[in-house]
Amino acid sequence: MGELTRAGRGRLATALVCQALAAVTGVLPFAAVAELGRRLLRHDDPWPAVVVAVAALVVRLALSLAAATLTHYADNDIQLSVRRSIAARVGRVPLGWYDDRGSGAVRKAVGDDVAAMHQVIAHSSLDITDAVVTPLVCLAYLFWVDWRMALITMIPLAAGIELFRRAMAGYGAGMRDYTTAMTEISTSAVEFMHGIAVVKTFGQTGRAHRRYLDAADEFSDFFVGWIRRTSALSAAAQLALSPVSMLAAVLLGGAALVPTGHLTAVDLLPFALLGLALSAPVQTLAQSGQAMQASMRAAGDIRVLLDTAELPYGSAERPETGTVRLENVRFSYDGDTDALTDIDLELRPGTLTALVGPSGSGKSTLASLLPRFHDPSDGRITIGGVDVRDLSEAALYRSVGFVFQDVRLLRMSVRDNIALPKPDALAAEIVAAARAAAIDDRIRALPDGYGTVAPALSGGEAQRVSIARAVLADAPVLVLDEATAFADPAAEAAVQTGLSRLAAGKTVLVVAHRLATIVDADQIVVLDRGRIVERGTHTELLSRGGRYAAMWAAWEGAAA
Structure with missing residues (x-):
């Protein structure tokens, strides 16, 4: 996809930097709330913490807005560039190339495949950046507060990531089988509808309908089997990363460290706040991974089209005779x-x-x-x-x-x-x-x-x-x-x-x-x-x- 995004690469890179800074400033309000708790317990002036939290929220909003605007401009530049490249390429391939493909391959590339890249360029790229930077900043701050408690907080996070990894194993092959099965259903349905007059004339409705039913049954068996293989792992990953699991880990860790004097009660507050903020980006990352794979497949199809050999021409002028x-x-x-x-x-x-x-x-x-x-x-x-x-x-x-x-x-x-x-x-x-x-x-x-x-x-x-x-x-x-x-x-x-x-x-x-x-x-x-x-x-x-x-x-x- 890298070569296809060349037209919007500058804006896209700037947008990712803005989103990374927005992720950093997004952690500051949580840290400010923890500092506010300490100041209130010490009867110190609470306003510095409040000002930092409000300012961080404003800066995050501005940076996020700038990042979203830049990615949409970048997506517009990229779509325009890719569509122009496709138009230029298909205008120079041998006309016989269309015999095997028809207009469907070009329409899919110009319409569906280019549109599939929009989600990743304009949205998922920012979600992934936020999902990577936010947990890293949170963990850096939590390790600064107390490394032992930070390790305890990471237990459900690590478990959820591993469970998601197992659930996503074989996802690419599964999607290929899914697409094949859906294509077979669509083909059999269209074939049945187009040939309905002939089928009914010769009394073969049941026989013709059987192919569609068989395709639907095969799809159902495949899909149910796929869901059974992945649903338990996906549910377990969601449970491990849920706010309840993260809060339970924080409370259990606090119950073990606070009474022994290894952690003060007020220092437990950052973990209660930021621990919950660790799981959401990871779940977003898992969801964005599906969009990323779909986009990569679309980019691959576009690349195949753009790599089609052009018809070479010479430089000779129009001949003098028509023999x-x-x-x-x-x-x-x-x-x-x-x-x-x-x-x-x-x-x-x-x-x-x-x-x-x-x-x-x-x-x-x-x-x-x-x-x-x-x-x-x-x-x-x-x-x-x-x-x-x-x-x-x-x-x-x-x-x-x-x-x-x-x-x-x-x-x-x-x-x-x-x-x-x-x-x-x-x-x-x-x-x-x-x-x-x-x-x-x-x-x-x-x-x-x-x-x-x-x-x-x-x-x-x-x-x-x-x-x-x-x-x-x-x-x-x-x-x-x-x-x-x-x-x-x-x-x-x-x-x-x-x-x-x-x-x-x-x-x-x-x-x-x-x-x-x-x-x-x-x-x-x-x-x-x-x-x-x-x-x-x-x-x-x-x-x-x-x-x-x-x-x-x-x-x-x-x-x-």
Whole structure:
């Protein structure tokens, strides 16, 4: 956590010093009360002790307030710094990194994990400082009064600390098991609710509900066993550190030392007062330990995210031509099983290449290599003769435009959503891009037209906004991963017309499932199990009677 707290380290250190001084001054009123008792018995002026007690209370309040204020400012600095670091890191990791994690890992880090650090930075750090300094100052003063009585006062304190240590043994492993069990309950409950329609349709309610009941029973058995192992020790620790136990130790010690003349009766007063003040900080320390462990786990998860390797870029500028070549490309997600093997392919400017094949054949994977969602495990991909790994970040995304199947519009106006690749675009350019994507009429029908913020668009409409972005970007290489997946037939025809105009002079790669949309493609590449098994035009592939011809016959049958 030390590296993560660098932004607020100065304020945090100052706050801990203030809290330590506040803990010292917090002991002074108790010592002043003891001195007041001595003065009253000797008929001395009691006011000096009273003044010291009041002044110490005022100083402690001021120091505690300053410490709390500083830790919250430090926490604010740290949260801002960590969130900026996360945003900077996730903005530079390969886009394929999100395939395995989705947005959940980032949301957890930015939200839950950063928030989990707040308790330790803003609160527990002060509690721990107070819990350490206060007993030490108290014991130092008590040993100064009488070392024998101080040792007696420490007996319940030492016993409580040891019992707490035993109760907390294995806490980290227990919390991991607790989290696993709770996750299983949540997963089974969500699975049951999401699938309730199917479950009820096929009369499997009892069977589907059984997984949730089993998960709940397993959690109950684990939790009850864990509590049984720790509850007795925790209760014994609480009893040892309770005011009753501390007062009993003081009274028993006084009963043994005062009659023998080793301790005066008035000297018993500091132990009766400060002995009770020894146990509360220790109990606070035990409670803060749980928050500290949770915070350390959160910091560890954030650190893992921040250590994610960034996608390295070169310094080459945008290539002069849009000719794309894939040379002996191999790619594997896990390092063991190849998703693509021996891919040799050339895409020329002014042509449209369509990727087809059964589900899982590697179409989307191959398309994702051009904009560097992933890098090839072997071989290379060039644009205009320049390896894509040698391009600068700006040059890469000026060279390759792409449209996803799953589109997310940002919380900004439609105008700004379209203008993302070219923020300084003129209004006429934005409208022209929207018309090319067959979405201009729909946008004008919105309450504020192009100024409508985060409009409720259908999947097909949002996809056409994404296509408008690609039109505006005007990159020489365009990758369309089933770009008309959510469009109705009329809209699809309009989008295809717009894409035809867009493709003029560009190198276009399309991932297609509906074969009718790519019959006019300049090149159709058939993939199967990560390999190219056929390539040619629609007519050429039909005449060969191979894999594509079989796919076309099956598609025609399904359409009929």
